[in-house]
Amino acid sequence: MKMSSGVEWALHSCVTLSQSHEPVPAARLAELHGTPPAYTAKHLQALSRAGIVRSTMGQVGGYTLTRPASEISALEVVQAIDGDEPAYRCAEIRQRGPLGIPAERCSRPCAIARAMAGAQDAWSHALAQTSIADLAADIDADSDGTAMLDVRNWLTATRN
Amino acid sequence: MKMSSGVEWALHSCVTLSQSHEPVPAARLAELHGTPPAYTAKHLQALSRAGIVRSTMGQVGGYTLTRPASEISALEVVQAIDGDEPAYRCAEIRQRGPLGIPAERCSRPCAIARAMAGAQDAWSHALAQTSIADLAADIDADSDGTAMLDVRNWLTATRN
Numbered sequence: 578m579k580m581s582s583g584v585e586w587a588l589h590s591c592v593t594l595s596q597s598h599e600p601v602p603a604a605r606l607a608e609l610h611g612t613p614p615a616y617t618a619k620h621l622q623a624l625s626r627a628g629i630v631r632s633t634m635g636q637v638g639g640y641t642l643t644r645p646a647s648e649i650s651a652l653e654v655v656q657a658i659d660g661d662e663p664a665y666r667c668a669e670i671r672q673r674g675p676l677g678i679p680a681e682r683c684s685r686p687c688a689i690a691r692a693m694a695g696a697q698d699a700w701s702h703a704l705a706q707t708s709i710a711d712l713a714a715d716i717d718a719d720s721d722g723t724a725m726l727d728v729r730n731w732l733t734a735t736r737n
Numbered sequence: 738m739k740m741s742s743g744v745e746w747a748l749h750s751c752v753t754l755s756q757s758h759e760p761v762p763a764a765r766l767a768e769l770h771g772t773p774p775a776y777t778a779k780h781l782q783a784l785s786r787a788g789i790v791r792s793t794m795g796q797v798g799g800y801t802l803t804r805p806a807s808e809i810s811a812l813e814v815v816q817a818i819d820g821d822e823p824a825y826r827c828a829e830i831r832q833r834g835p836l837g838i839p840a841e842r843c844s845r846p847c848a849i850a851r852a853m854a855g856a857q858d859a860w861s862h863a864l865a866q867t868s869i870a871d872l873a874a875d876i877d878a879d880s881d882g883t884a885m886l887d888v889r890n891w892l893t894a895t896r897n
């Protein structure tokens with residue numbers, strides 16, 4: 578079970594966007610974490626499709642969050658990049674073989690599938706409770722309060 | 738994020754093995770859920786390496802659980818098949834780019850990596866609390882108490 582590596586980039590980039598009221602050009606987001614343009618564009622598109630960021634055209638075109646960072650959960654970002662299919666998919670193997678249960682008696686998911694779904698729910702719940710604003714605050718706390726100021730200063734200094 | 742499809746087979750097969758004091762031949766386990774011999778052998782090997790099943794040779798050679806089913810968690814079975822690497826892997830992108838944090842100041846995992854690890858812990862915890870015996874009991878309850886009796890009867894009837 579492996580999550581797309583783009584999730585790390587997307588979460589960090591949403592934290593970056595939370596520090597700017599102005600649109601941030603894709604090139605700045607690429608530069609900040611050293612990602613190639615195509616990689617950056619692909620993941621910004623996924624975030625845009627999921628309604629997490631919006632792009633604005635014009636002289637200072639770029640990306641902004643569509644909502645306050647406190648209203649965007651880590652779960653939304655993860656699912657925008659990695660998809661929202663549960664990791665475990667039941668292929669109804671209980672219906673197969675000499676003791677196969679007839680499909681008409683399988684309206685309720687199998688007990689094993691329910692246990693796996695319960696674990697997925699616990700995972701989703703943990704990430705739904707963490708917002709981009711929480712992550713920004715935690716990163717800031719780890720740096721004794723300089724990290725987000727550095728981001729804001731850098732975004733201002735590199736604005737053209 | 739996608740889990741190996743062998744997890745479903747392995748969980749069902751451990752439930753089956755929990756119904757037998759006698760070794761169950763691999764061919765019976767293959768037959769029960771309609772899996773090809775190579776697939777069956779590969780997953781039994783993984784369960785064996787993880788110390789969940791043991792194989793016995795001899796006239797009635799086959800597989801048994803190494804411990805009471807109440808002492809084998811769903812998590813152990815999932816990790817035996819799907820590996821125990823966390824789904825999210827931090828590539829330390831915070832160390833890259835113009836605002837990169839020097840490695841020596843990164844001894845604590847990034848706040849984003851901590852949030853993702855917290856979600857993984859919630860998932861693991863849910864599966865660690867569910868035993869193979871719990872799953873057998875739940876499957877039995879779903880069938881009004883006939884499913885495990887059917888398995889035991891079938892295993893006895895097909896013993897050679």
Ligand code: FES
Pocket residue numbers: 667668669670671672687688689690745749
């Ligand atoms: S049939 Fe899919 S988990 Fe049991």
Ligand code: FES
Pocket residue numbers: 585589827828829830831832847848849850
């Ligand atoms: S550097 Fe990997 S999650 Fe932040």
